[in-house]
Amino acid sequence: MAPSDEDDDSCLLVVVLETHEDLWSALADESESPVIGNLSLTTLLQQVLVFLNTFLALNEANELVVIAACGDQSEVLYTSPSVHRERQGPKHGAVTGNASEEVLKKLHALLQEQAALPVGDHARPAVLAGALSRALCLINKAQLASAGGSRTRKQPRLLCLKGSPDATEQYISVMNAIFAAQRCEVVIDACMLGASDSAFLQQAAHLTNGIYLRPKHKDALLQYLLTIFCGDAFSRSFLQLPRPIGVDFRAACFCHRRAIDLGYVCSVCLSIFCESITECSTCGTTFKVVARTPATKRKASAAAV
Ligand SMILES: [Zn+2]
Ligand SMILES: [Zn+2]
Secondary structure, eight states: OOOOSTTOOOEEEEEEEEOOHHHHHHHHHHOOOTTTOOOOHHHHHHHHHHHHHHHHHHOTTOEEEEEEEETTEEEEEEEOHHHHOSSSSSOTTTTHHHHHHHHHHHHHHHHHHHHTSOTTGGGSOOOHHHHHHHHHHHHHHHHHHHHHSSSOOOEEEEEEEEOSOOOGGGHHHHHHHHHHHHHTTOEEEEEEOSSSOOHHHHHHHHHHTOOEEOOSOGGGHHHHHHHHSSSOHHHHTTSOOOOOOOOOOOEEOTTTOOEESSOEEOTTTOOEESSOOSBOTTTOOBOOOOOOOOHHHHHHHHHHO
């Protein structure tokens, strides 16, 4: 079955990679078990770079952007020349050999910059929301450029490689980025390499028809990346991909940024609060607190009617 023009299998892949050196060394120390395997930043990069080069080699029209999320900043490590330059510059696919070199060079400079920060500053969780928003902006720019030019529209895809636990204080901005991706039809795939699942990434993959995966054997990351995340959207329809094991839909309250099971929702702006409020802190709507009748009394009066 040959793909039609709409099913063109070339793809624009944006990889968001958490490059927090302390995080990866902590994760490597945690899992001494040979079954689970260690994954230091060096081994992570070795495996990710092979995946990136394979992706570029798979189709000469494939385009790639690599973004590092490190501490409170995000940095673009690599951009395929064709993403910004439509008619000039090297041919598609001609930069394959330089991708690893460019990623490593920029990452080295970024890590040195982070290491120079005062102790404590570089231990903060990476700004996932910032990196996702940046990725979406780049995808949007590339899509607009292709719409105006002769290039065909690439299927945009975002792959997030994350190791740190969710930072609930970023809940609102991460969810806004996910909804923006959903609206722009950008698929978000997620590979969680930390000790526990990420509710943010589970929701992102669920809402954008992406794949969420937490590999059991982290030292076989390359195998997972090549077999699950390398295929384009068209190929996915006939591949046996991992099925979702359930999504943690818990939201974080807007008042304390805590993950909650039950909460109060503002009927005007849908803000979520962990306790009853008289005024919504987001939209300013005031609520009348109505004294609630005990359930037994309500039952009795209903029976009387
Ligand atoms: Zn709260
Ligand atoms: Zn409100």
